[in-house]
Amino acid sequence: MKKYVCxxxxxxxxxxLGDPDNGVAPGTKWEDVxxxxxxxxxxxxxxxxxxx
Amino acid sequence: MHCIKKITKDILWIxxxxxxxxxxxxxxxxxRGISYxxxxxxxxxxxxxxxxxxxxxxxxxxxxEYALNxxxxxxxxxxxxxxxxxxxxxELLLRYPDLKIVGNSKAMTMINNFFDFxxxxxxxxxxxxxxxxxxxxxxxxxxxxxxxxxxVMVTYDKTDKVLFTAxxxxxxxxxxxxxxxxxxxxxKDWLFDARSYYANIVGKYGVQVTSLLKKMEKLDIKYICSxxxxxxxxxxxxxxNKYKKWASxxxxxxxxxxxxxxVYGHTENAADxxxxxxxxxxIKNIEMFDVSVVHPSVIVAESFRFSHLVFASTTYNTGIxxxxxxxxLDLKAHNLQNRTVALIENGSWxxxxxxxMKEIFDSMKNINVLDNIITIKSALKSNQRTxxxxxxxxxxxxxxxxxxxxxxxxxxxPAMFTLSYGLFVLSAKDGKKDNGCIINTVxxxxxxxxxxxxxxxNKANLTNEMIKKTGAFNISVLTTDAPFELFKLFGFQSxxxxxxxxxxxxxxxxxxxILYLTKYTNAFISARVIAEHDYGTHTxxxxxxxxxxxxxxxxxxxxxxxxxNTKPKPKPKTEEKKKGFICTICGYIYEGDxxxxxxxxxxxxxxxxxxxxxx
Numbered sequence: 066m067k068k069y070v071c072x073x074x075x076x077x078x079x080x081x082l083g084d085p086d087n088g089v090a091p092g093t094k095w096e097d098v099x100x101x102x103x104x105x106x107x108x109x110x111x112x113x114x115x116x117x
Numbered sequence: 118m119h120c121i122k123k124i125t126k127d128i129l130w131i132x133x134x135x136x137x138x139x140x141x142x143x144x145x146x147x148x149r150g151i152s153y154x155x156x157x158x159x160x161x162x163x164x165x166x167x168x169x170x171x172x173x174x175x176x177x178x179x180x181x182e183y184a185l186n187x188x189x190x191x192x193x194x195x196x197x198x199x200x201x202x203x204x205x206x207x208e209l210l211l212r213y214p215d216l217k218i219v220g221n222s223k224a225m226t227m228i229n230n231f232f233d234f235x236x237x238x239x240x241x242x243x244x245x246x247x248x249x250x251x252x253x254x255x256x257x258x259x260x261x262x263x264x265x266x267x268x269v270m271v272t273y274d275k276t277d278k279v280l281f282t283a284x285x286x287x288x289x290x291x292x293x294x295x296x297x298x299x300x301x302x303x304x305k306d307w308l309f310d311a312r313s314y315y316a317n318i319v320g321k322y323g324v325q326v327t328s329l330l331k332k333m334e335k336l337d338i339k340y341i342c343s344x345x346x347x348x349x350x351x352x353x354x355x356x357x358n359k360y361k362k363w364a365s366x367x368x369x370x371x372x373x374x375x376x377x378x379x380v381y382g383h384t385e386n387a388a389d390x391x392x393x394x395x396x397x398x399x400i401k402n403i404e405m406f407d408v409s410v411v412h413p414s415v416i417v418a419e420s421f422r423f424s425h426l427v428f429a430s431t432t433y434n435t436g437i438x439x440x441x442x443x444x445x446l447d448l449k450a451h452n453l454q455n456r457t458v459a460l461i462e463n464g465s466w467x468x469x470x471x472x473x474m475k476e477i478f479d480s481m482k483n484i485n486v487l488d489n490i491i492t493i494k495s496a497l498k499s500n501q502r503t504x505x506x507x508x509x510x511x512x513x514x515x516x517x518x519x520x521x522x523x524x525x526x527x528x529x530x531p532a533m534f535t536l537s538y539g540l541f542v543l544s545a546k547d548g549k550k551d552n553g554c555i556i557n558t559v560x561x562x563x564x565x566x567x568x569x570x571x572x573x574x575n576k577a578n579l580t581n582e583m584i585k586k587t588g589a590f591n592i593s594v595l596t597t598d599a600p601f602e603l604f605k606l607f608g609f610q611s612x613x614x615x616x617x618x619x620x621x622x623x624x625x626x627x628x629x630x631i632l633y634l635t636k637y638t639n640a641f642i643s644a645r646v647i648a649e650h651d652y653g654t655h656t657x658x659x660x661x662x663x664x665x666x667x668x669x670x671x672x673x674x675x676x677x678x679x680x681x682n683t684k685p686k687p688k689p690k691t692e693e694k695k696k697g698f699i700c701t702i703c704g705y706i707y708e709g710d711x712x713x714x715x716x717x718x719x720x721x722x723x724x725x726x727x728x729x730x731x732x
Contacts, residue, residue: 073263073322106223107325108262 068117069095074107078114119183120176122296124340124348125277127159127254131180133173134291141289142201145317145414149310150291153177153201154344156281157184158274161252162191166272166281167344168205177205178212189213192241192249194256195220197269197283198227202344207232210239217241219249221260223268243270259332261285263325265318271329278339285329286356287345288314299351307347308359313418314345315363320421320451326364330357358715366454366483368424371519372402373512376416377429377461378409378438383496384463387505388429390497391461394509400516408440416444417451424519425512429461432470441470445477454482457515459508463493487511519653530726534701538676542593542607542638543572545583546631552612553632554580555604557676558655559592568662570644573655577722579612581656588646590660591631596671599637601683609703609720628664639671698728706731 066081078084078098083091087105089098095114102111122130136150153169155177163185169177181190190213195203198220206228210216218228219241228236243249249256254276261269264285272281288311295301303311319326341349341356349356362369375392379385385407392403404419408430420426430441437445458478462471471490478484489508493501544553558573572592574581584590595603607617618624623636633641644660674683684704697708703721707728716725 073325074267107267108260 066092067095069114070117071104071107071109072113072115073109074104076104076106077117119180121180121184124156124296124342124350125279128274128277128279128342129157129159129184130296130342130348131155131157131177131184132169132292133176133180134293135170135172136291138172142318145289145313146412147289149289151289152292152345154342154346154348155180155202156342157181158251158254158256159184159188160254163188164192164194164249164251164256165190165209166194166342167196167202167283168193168209170201171204174205174208178208190216192216192251193218194249194258194272194281195224195228196272196281197266197344198224198231199266199284200231202283203228203231207234210234215239219243219258221258221268221270223262224270227268259329261325261329261332263322264329265322271332273336273338278337279342280333280336280338280340281342282344284318284344285326286341286343286349286360287311287318288343288347290346292347296348297351298347298349298356301347303347303356309418311346311356311359312363312369312422313414315360316418316421316451317414320363320417320453323364323366323452323454326360330361330364333357354713354715363421366421366452366456368456368519369422370402371424371516372404372422373400373425373427373516374416374419374423375403375405375427375429376408376441376444377405378431378433378441379407379429379463380431380433380438383493384429384431384461387461387463387491387493387497387501388427390502391427391429391505391509394506395513398509398513400513402516408438408444413440413444413447417447417453420448420453420456423456425457425459425516427459427461427512428474430463430470430474432462432464432468435467435469437470437473441474445474449477449481452482454484456483457485457487457512459487459489459512461491461493461505463495465495468492468494518651530701540595540599540604540674540676540679542595542603542634543574543580543584544591544593544632545580545587545589547583547586550583550612550616551618551632552580552583553593553607553617554578554612555608562659569647569659570642570662571657571659573652573657575655575722577654584646584658585649585656589629589631589663590644590646590658591627591629591633592642592644593634593638594640594642595634595637595674596639597674597678597682598671599674599683601685603637604679604683627666635668639669639673640665640667697731699731701727701729 069078080094083089083093132154134150134152141147141151153173155169156166158164193216218236218239222242225240243258245260247258254274257273259271261271269283290310375388377384377388392405395403430438460471460474462468475486478486491504538557540557541559542553543556560571562571563569624632625635627633627643629643643664644662646658646660648659650657697706698712699706700718702723705718705720712725712728714725
């Protein structure tokens, strides 16, 4: 399971944990997270994330 | 005793200043002190907007008690949860236990993280655009994530047209009697601190600040009330324009900052000679800093100001001299972009600081590091001096392109408007996206042995970025048949917001894979870029023609024809006469008695100088 970091605020999306509060189930691969997903901390889009 | 200031009939400043604090955020030296602004709205309900740092809480509570004059405090609006504003929340709730706390859900989470009290009963969670009616005033809340924390929001009072901007538009510096920016000489006495505050505290988040500025454009703002520094009620657009520049990482002024790291003075000597040569070449805007003497926050702030930055460093323990490395990593952390950088390295053996400094800048966005990196071996010698002087010439030329010509009276637009042009759709393709824009600036440069053309493209256009990335474009030559709708389609909207080619059924693809128009045109020209030149607002692309086709014998449209026939005429005088100014480029009308000198046409992006008064 991979991790992706928000370049703006540092929030870490962990594929194993997902983001259930925002409708992303645990285990969801980053490629499968919806394109309009926003960082739950700062609101940045998927294109601001980098692989850890 | 209380010490408060009146802003409007119902809104008071009840903050306080700290002139003893040495380091703001435990890192930034603040010799002029700092103010912690808190505001109270006394309407049918009483509303406090943010509290203050614990250092000034006693003054704050005296101010608050005096302002309330025995009335209860109904609401606390939390625009920002940094402790220099929220620290007094604990004490506030002890004094006013029936208080309702208004904030977004992120702020509520932070309250629970910083403090131990239970706010469930007293919290009012707000979202984007929510409002709070307090009697004769209505407050609206707009989220401003990462300006400069994730929970930040701004509050707008529609009645008095006051925007409470949290830390945005803040500055270092204590309030010394005068609360309002128009009461002080802001440019002379405060701008250095305001820039330093922005660059160091908010500078990394230019994109997010730009989003906030866009939201602000939709509001009628008469007052800006920040959490630090003076309140703005006059000439607000001046400060907003500074923010637009800083947030877009655009240099404030053409000029050169030279920062050097020197142990025994040899690298410093090279920096001095460079500065002196620049001055001899006519450059007047030069600053120099020894990175061991000034705090890194000064380097960060001045880098946000200047267009050209020179870094000269000795090599130290096979790395960049420590204080220079700190300063450069600080620039990177603050997301600095869009600068021209020159490098000088020194080393009595194995000089490597130049390569290492370049690596840092290469990892930053749109930093143009000049190829001419000067290497000194202990002390400058005559052949390196020659290279240094050549570097000075290169920098000076680059700076002077950005420097406006001083004698503006001798230069008039009417003469410039006599130049004749065609009109074209410039198109490009990046990955899956097709895009295009209207330009008039296409010229043939050579015919033999190779046909070459030049096109000048505004850097604000997405098409400019696409051509820079792919090196290829098409020109569709427009004819007199081209309707105004076509100019609106390709010229009055941005490819960043829409797919301009969506629904356009009169296109074909040329051999380079890029679309061209088959209707309203008489030819297309495909070209590949061989050189690119930056001239501030525009990029000039020099390109070799790779394919052409003449489609028919229809007449090419000229700029003059477009204005005389294609563009809709302003409404006739029989209708209600509008007082205002009209854009001579696209016809947009600005209504009002005075056109702000820094006005930018929202349609075609030209400045106030192309507007003429409506007759």
